[in-house]
Amino acid sequence: MTRPEKGIVALCGGVGGAKLAYGLNRLLGERLTVVVNTGDDFDHLGLAISPDLDTVVYTLGELADEERGWGRAGESWNFMEALAGLSGETWFRLGDCDLALHVLRSRALRAGVSLTEFTEELSSRVKIPARILPMTDHPFATIVVTTAGRLPFQRYFVELQARPEVQRIEFDNHGGGAATAAVLDAIAAAEGIIVCPSNPYLSIDPILAVPGIASALEASDAPIVAVSPLVGGQAVKGPTAKIMNELGVATNCASIVKHYPFLDGLVIDSVDEAEAPQIDIPVHVTGTVMRSKDDRIGLAAECLKFLGHFKS
Amino acid sequence: MTRPEKGIVALCGGVGGAKLAYGLNRLLGERLTVVVNTGDDFDHLGLAISPDLDTVVYTLGELADEERGWGRAGESWNFMEALAGLSGETWFRLGDCDLALHVLRSRALRAGVSLTEFTEELSSRVKIPARILPMTDHPFATIVVTTAGRLPFQRYFVELQARPEVQRIEFDNHGGGAATAAVLDAIAAAEGIIVCPSNPYLSIDPILAVPGIASALEASDAPIVAVSPLVGGQAVKGPTAKIMNELGVATNCASIVKHYPFLDGLVIDSVDEAEAPQIDIPVHVTGTVMRSKDDRIGLAAECLKFLGHFKS
Numbered sequence: 373m374t375r376p377e378k379g380i381v382a383l384c385g386g387v388g389g390a391k392l393a394y395g396l397n398r399l400l401g402e403r404l405t406v407v408v409n410t411g412d413d414f415d416h417l418g419l420a421i422s423p424d425l426d427t428v429v430y431t432l433g434e435l436a437d438e439e440r441g442w443g444r445a446g447e448s449w450n451f452m453e454a455l456a457g458l459s460g461e462t463w464f465r466l467g468d469c470d471l472a473l474h475v476l477r478s479r480a481l482r483a484g485v486s487l488t489e490f491t492e493e494l495s496s497r498v499k500i501p502a503r504i505l506p507m508t509d510h511p512f513a514t515i516v517v518t519t520a521g522r523l524p525f526q527r528y529f530v531e532l533q534a535r536p537e538v539q540r541i542e543f544d545n546h547g548g549g550a551a552t553a554a555v556l557d558a559i560a561a562a563e564g565i566i567v568c569p570s571n572p573y574l575s576i577d578p579i580l581a582v583p584g585i586a587s588a589l590e591a592s593d594a595p596i597v598a599v600s601p602l603v604g605g606q607a608v609k610g611p612t613a614k615i616m617n618e619l620g621v622a623t624n625c626a627s628i629v630k631h632y633p634f635l636d637g638l639v640i641d642s643v644d645e646a647e648a649p650q651i652d653i654p655v656h657v658t659g660t661v662m663r664s665k666d667d668r669i670g671l672a673a674e675c676l677k678f679l680g681h682f683k684s
Numbered sequence: 685m686t687r688p689e690k691g692i693v694a695l696c697g698g699v700g701g702a703k704l705a706y707g708l709n710r711l712l713g714e715r716l717t718v719v720v721n722t723g724d725d726f727d728h729l730g731l732a733i734s735p736d737l738d739t740v741v742y743t744l745g746e747l748a749d750e751e752r753g754w755g756r757a758g759e760s761w762n763f764m765e766a767l768a769g770l771s772g773e774t775w776f777r778l779g780d781c782d783l784a785l786h787v788l789r790s791r792a793l794r795a796g797v798s799l800t801e802f803t804e805e806l807s808s809r810v811k812i813p814a815r816i817l818p819m820t821d822h823p824f825a826t827i828v829v830t831t832a833g834r835l836p837f838q839r840y841f842v843e844l845q846a847r848p849e850v851q852r853i854e855f856d857n858h859g860g861g862a863a864t865a866a867v868l869d870a871i872a873a874a875e876g877i878i879v880c881p882s883n884p885y886l887s888i889d890p891i892l893a894v895p896g897i898a899s900a901l902e903a904s905d906a907p908i909v910a911v912s913p914l915v916g917g918q919a920v921k922g923p924t925a926k927i928m929n930e931l932g933v934a935t936n937c938a939s940i941v942k943h944y945p946f947l948d949g950l951v952i953d954s955v956d957e958a959e960a961p962q963i964d965i966p967v968h969v970t971g972t973v974m975r976s977k978d979d980r981i982g983l984a985a986e987c988l989k990f991l992g993h994f995k996s
Contacts, residue, residue, distance in 0.1 A: 417787050417791055418790050450779075460787075469763065471763050475729050
């Protein structure tokens, strides 16, 4: 596929981010590039699992289980049951349909295909016009340092259900993982950049920690806006507010701006309108909770409108 | 588990052989060692598939789909459907439950566990008292040379449903694969050896072609009997008679004796009783068609009784 030269780049984690990416994909199609966190990726049972990439692909490909928030619609769990019968590990649940993707990806990566190439091919098979890019093709691990110890991401998030108190978050790019040319080129060519309402610590910070990405954002002339992941001091889903509390950070929109020093503007929810005066960059107030697919498209449109304000 | 020093060894392929192995396991328990063909093993979708080992484990572990003849009872096929949706290969069907075994084995082999060790651990997890041994721990491929070309086993057997005319069968042990110490020790310690009613060309010949196994059989003092895979000139299941016809071999019990020159005796079906005078080794006539689990135990008992006749 020949991609347009200019476009919009979205930085994105799993569920919440994927919803906004869905709306952007519906509005922008091929003009959208979604750069996805792979700090949660891990090898499980010998399979290469990329939770956030999968959520984005399933969501944009209209395959996602919207109710559960992860995995595929109409999923079944017979593999897991058989695995339990053979005394296999069952703390991380892999659905029968979901397995097809993990098996295909594991084989491709083992054959030397890059995660970027595999994801591009996969997106085309499920007919997603947007370009979905892993933040890096190299191993990169998010490690959550908690009062219960130093935990690999999935152990913290899935097995321990984000219960341990977070002290800090570390990233390990195994001494090598840099940004891909595809990601750097997309950022360089962007007309606008959107930070999705994903968890800043667990989903967006890993992207920013990939060598080359933060400096590409700094070097870009394009306006950068974020959608605050907080609504009324709470995250719509996930442990964002819990982690902010544990790290001693106020759970308000001003903290989000402080967290992302490169922002040109912030989109906040209508319920937080009173916070606007405390925010020292341009603010766009709108409904940010995405209950329906129309909500996602609506918020995407608001983000694009807001980005338009920064055009010289 | 401490195994008895002496025991019975069965050489076995998939379905037909696994049924007799089931009966033997019920009668002998830990005293039985089943040496299983791995010439059909292949890597599919990056997973290590061992069709005959799986059939034996599922059958002896009471997990098999008795009707279909392969795979697990109560199987579902959602993985295959999702794979088709992602444009994956679907000619070789992997059930959702079956996948659990392939995923566990693939991971174990990649971690350096031998197929023998993995199969032993698996057998203990599904509570099979008999010892199930792959014929070798090394790559070993059965190649079917047909009028349609040189075909890897599964392409011939599954994809082309054994339709191409067979000219000859070749084995490729990749220049290395020899018999395991476990197989050689079991044969050396055997009180009796049974060749199951599996396909002689596709299931038993690969076992005999593993360097070390044929000479171990020759060196053994134990009586060796086979159960003829032919009943009234036909195989109960599978292409045995078709292949014999294509190779110009008469489809009768005498051909089986000629094929296995190391035999001390042959078990033939009652319907073939009239062939007995043409067979120049001791013959035991009984019902060999195993419709029920009782049939399997009954035939196993007949084989053991027959072996007993050879005791000095």
